[in-house]
Amino acid sequence: MAIRKCPACLTTAPMGAVVAFTNNFVCAGCGQHLAVSEASRVLAAALGIVAGYIAMSTAPPAYSMLGWAVPVLFALLAYGCVSALILMATADLRLIPAPTPTPVAEASATHHGPH
Numbered sequence: 001m002a003i004r005k006c007p008a009c010l011t012t013a014p015m016g017a018v019v020a021f022t023n024n025f026v027c028a029g030c031g032q033h034l035a036v037s038e039a040s041r042v043l044a045a046a047l048g049i050v051a052g053y054i055a056m057s058t059a060p061p062a063y064s065m066l067g068w069a070v071p072v073l074f075a076l077l078a079y080g081c082v083s084a085l086i087l088m089a090t091a092d093l094r095l096i097p098a099p100t101p102t103p104v105a106e107a108s109a110t111h112h113g114p115h
């Protein structure tokens, strides 16, 4: 499949929607619900972990009391940035059924009572 293309109408989804709403977002072209396929997610997460490992091993030594946290911080930032960028570049979309609306108003109305 093409990168960030809706399988139904071939509209290219925006990068931000693909990365921010990976599980469920609405296609701008046809209005159907889309999700990022598992293969794209696994690829992005795996490359993010690799980038985090590289960043952790190449972090400069920090001579302070919280110096141990610097490699962890570098690894976390590298994982977050790289996995999101990989997902932006390689996301393969699939159609999902529209989620059923949750009865939030009904549930909150029944729980009114003395506290």
Ligand SMILES: [Zn+2]
Binding pocket: 006, 007, 008, 009, 010, 011, 027, 028, 029, 030, 031, 032
């Ligand atoms: Zn579409």
